[in-house]
Amino acid sequence: MVNVKIQHDCKDELNGVELRATPARIALMHLLETTDRPVDVQTMISFLEKKGIQADPATVFRIVNMFTEKGLTKQIQLQEGKSRYELAAQNDHHHLVCTKCGDIQDISDCNIEVLEKEISLKKKFRVTSHSLEFFGICNDCQKKTS
Amino acid sequence: MVNVKIQHDCKDELNGVELRATPARIALMHLLETTDRPVDVQTMISFLEKKGIQADPATVFRIVNMFTEKGLTKQIQLQEGKSRYELAAQNDHHHLVCTKCGDIQDISDCNIEVLEKEISLKKKFRVTSHSLEFFGICNDCQKKTS
DNA sequence: GTTTTACTTGCGAGTTTATTGCACTTATGG
DNA sequence: CCATAAGTGCAATAAACTCGCAAGTAAAAC
Structure with a gap:
């Protein structure tokens, strides 16, 4: 009797883009699917270690x-000098970065698209993507020192 | 007879923030004042070399x-894995980054401020700064391969 | 103008993030 | 189960950036 999958193993996603389902890849896909903020490589390594996968x-x-190349993830940089990665499938959104504790929240439904169209016309620049981050102090940090 | 200054030497700006006016600093201030796009460190080094200042x-x-700490410049990162610097005095503006030739243009008068206010209220996040970049293909590059 | 002093710089070593070549290992299809 | 193409570990390398310390220099004091 085969074990009932308590959660899907991401094999389909991986095979769907011609990537083999190795333990590290499966674990990382799972991490990305269950995390609500972009993840950096060091965090990924620690996560794998905790799962018993040393990579x-x-x-x-x-x-x-590979993930980014195949369109599974998006690579972003939040002015930290390193990259973070998040699922590409997530809808268009932006980030609130707390400059004190490093916390990162998502925000969605901004209408940058309007601006994009203006730029395309005025500057004759074909916009393919954009990056918008707000920096400041998150709610928790405001409480701590106020 | 003292030489008439053909252009100001930035000493006032530097001394004004308690920084000594060394040749490298003067030259870099001048570079930043005459360049219309954010400059990276390698470009600065090349520029200094051309001026006979090896740094x-x-x-x-x-x-x-130091410049950034003293408020003379702003440090920005355009998803390149390195920092660029521009005069802080420049008014609020954003960038168009050509993903093909690397060209960077400024754009101003966007009304992100509206969004900022919304975020402050809805998310209780005190926004102190933001970063907005549009990536795409500039006018020149569109002509080249079309 | 010279001295003094504190600020600056060069140099070397080191850190972090990221890439690459090569040999070894493994997931997948037959 | 086997073959093989794909993936991984390891070591070397690269680029961006930092830090400590000794030597140099701008600015102020004399």
Whole structure:
């Protein structure tokens, strides 16, 4: 009797883009699917370790590059000097970055699209993507020192 | 007879923030004042070299950090994995980054402020700054392969 | 103008993020 | 179960950036 899958193993997503379902990839896909904020490579490595999968940084970098190349993830940089990754499937959204505690929240439904159209016309610049981050102090940090 | 200054030497700006007016700093201030796009450290080093000032990268990094700390410049990152610097005095504006040729244009008069206010209220997040970049293909690059 | 002093810089070593080549291992299809 | 193409570990390398310390220099004091 085969074990009943308590949660899907991401094999379909991976095979769907011609990537083999290795333990590290499956675990990372799962991490990305269950985390509500973009994840950096060091966090991924720690996560894998906790799961008993020890992975070389080079491998994790290669994995996230593959994921991004195949369109599974998006690579973003929040002015930290390193990259973070989030599922590409998530709808258009932006980030609130707390400059004190590093907390990252998502925000959605902004209408940057209006601006994009204006730019396309006025500047003759074909916008393919945009990046919008707000920096400041999150609710919790405001409470701490006020 | 003292030489008539053909252009101001930035000493006032530097002394005004308690920074000594060294050749490298003067030259870099001048570069930032005459360039219409954010400058990275390598470009600064090349620029200094052309001016006959050879400066160690560590020194340039220290200079731009000081400039930013003193409020002369702003540090920005355009998803390139490195920092760029521009005068802080420039009014609020954003960037169009061509993903093909790397060209960077400024755009101003967007009304992100409206969004900022909404976020402050809805998310109880005190926004202190924001970063907005549009990526795409600039006018020149569109012509080249069309 | 010279001295003094504190600020600056160069140099070397080190850190972090990220990439690459190569040999070894493994997931997948037959 | 086997073959093989894909994936991984390891080591070397690269680029961006930082730090400590000794030597140099701008600015102020004399």
